[in-house]
Amino acid sequence: MIQISAPNLQGCTAKTSSNNTNDLGIAPDNGDHPRWQTQLADAIRDPAELLNLLALPDDLLPQAIAVSLQFPLRVPRPYVSRMKKGDQTDPLLLQVLPLAAEAHTSPGFVADPVGDLAAQSSPGLIHKYHGRILLVVTGACAIHCRYCFRRHFPYNQSNPLADNWQQARQYITSNPDIKEVILSGGDPLSLSDDRLDQLISQLEHIPHVTTLRLHTRLPVVIPDRVTPALLARLHHSRFKTVMVIHANHGNELDNSVKTALAQLHNINVTLLNQSVLLKGVNDEVNTLKILSETLFNCDVLPYYLHQLDKVSGAAHFEVNDAEARRLLKNLQKLVPGYLLPKLVREQAGALSKLPLY
Numbered sequence: 001m002i003q004i005s006a007p008n009l010q011g012c013t014a015k016t017s018s019n020n021t022n023d024l025g026i027a028p029d030n031g032d033h034p035r036w037q038t039q040l041a042d043a044i045r046d047p048a049e050l051l052n053l054l055a056l057p058d059d060l061l062p063q064a065i066a067v068s069l070q071f072p073l074r075v076p077r078p079y080v081s082r083m084k085k086g087d088q089t090d091p092l093l094l095q096v097l098p099l100a101a102e103a104h105t106s107p108g109f110v111a112d113p114v115g116d117l118a119a120q121s122s123p124g125l126i127h128k129y130h131g132r133i134l135l136v137v138t139g140a141c142a143i144h145c146r147y148c149f150r151r152h153f154p155y156n157q158s159n160p161l162a163d164n165w166q167q168a169r170q171y172i173t174s175n176p177d178i179k180e181v182i183l184s185g186g187d188p189l190s191l192s193d194d195r196l197d198q199l200i201s202q203l204e205h206i207p208h209v210t211t212l213r214l215h216t217r218l219p220v221v222i223p224d225r226v227t228p229a230l231l232a233r234l235h236h237s238r239f240k241t242v243m244v245i246h247a248n249h250g251n252e253l254d255n256s257v258k259t260a261l262a263q264l265h266n267i268n269v270t271l272l273n274q275s276v277l278l279k280g281v282n283d284e285v286n287t288l289k290i291l292s293e294t295l296f297n298c299d300v301l302p303y304y305l306h307q308l309d310k311v312s313g314a315a316h317f318e319v320n321d322a323e324a325r326r327l328l329k330n331l332q333k334l335v336p337g338y339l340l341p342k343l344v345r346e347q348a349g350a351l352s353k354l355p356l357y
């Protein structure tokens with residue numbers, strides 16, 4: 001069940017050594033399967049098991065089963081361990097539990113709300129904004145977030161980079177304006193350390209690229225993903241490295257996450273967080289305040305608070321713009337300026353995320 005579809009990065013040169021030795025003084029993983037891969041494979045996929053583990057009522061089961069046929073349940077156990085037993089309204093549970101509400105259609109909620117399919121400049125490469133491109137390096141995620149705008153993304157048809165890495169590389173090479181490459185997905189950290197090493201090495205050969213950015217939820221949902229090999233590779237990269245993690249609630253950031261993030265911070269990775277504003281999860285000013293403060297305590301600054309992308313199946317998470325602005329206005333009175341995320345919406349065809357506050 002594990003398989004993570006790692007793209008076939010054709011034309012990759014011999015991989016540089018990234019395992020076993022590092023100068024960070026951190027013991028490497030032992031064996032062929034690092035612990036994070038076991039945790040990935042062992043993620044909960046069966047709604048009955050999730051309800052059981054959390055001592056939740058059986059009457060949630062039929063809808064969870066029906067809805068997960070469209071977009072399967074998937075949640076790693078370290079993340080489940082931060083949920084409160086017996087609480088149907090737990091803010092972490094609500095992000096992963098398939099509910100009947102997902103089957104409701106709602107006007108304006110569509111399959112590809114951000115126009116990603118149209119924006120592909122070469123397969124798996126999205127060039128929407130000046131100076132930076134986004135690579136969809138895998139369709140795999142460690143966790144399936146019910147509100148995700150990629151829930152209908154046809155990864156199999158436009159199999160990110162898989163057979164098209166040369167084309168993507170050519171595109172970046174011939175566009176000297178591209179200073180930053182963003183690895184996205186899916187979750188780019190669901191690739192193995194070897195795959196990432198190969199990809200980063202190829203990108204390092206393109207002189208005008210100065211910044212590498214990873215958009216990932218893995219350090220939050222499986223903190224063991226921050227392996228010694230990953231740390232060593234990023235540490236030795238010539239790139240300025242930015243990691244944008246994704247947490248929506250302070251309860252997601254326990255001590256194991258804090259430890260993983262501290263290791264990234266120690267090798268000078270710039271750590272930012274993006275959240276999605278979600279009804280029932282984080283649409284209270286005090287919840288957002290605690291999230292910002294907890295992030296800061298983990299060496300992470302809040303970056304974006306996204307208005308929900310209007311993807312079909314997620315309408316029940318929507319917070320309207322007036323309410324969103326009111327929340328931000330109140331949050332601004334409670335936190336220092338550097339802990340206030342930018343409230344934005346993604347709009348197809350726009351030249352940047354659109355600020356709402």
Ligand SMILES: *Cc1c(COP(=O)(O)O)cnc(C)c1O
Nearest residue numbers: 126127128129132133134182353
């Ligand atoms: C969000 C996004 C980016 C990054 O935008 P920033 O404002 O720099 O964070 C880049 N490319 C695409 C396609 C995006 O969706």
Ligand code: SF4
Nearest residue numbers: 141144145148186217
């Ligand atoms: S892309 Fe991000 S938000 Fe979407 S399912 Fe994967 S981890 Fe969750």
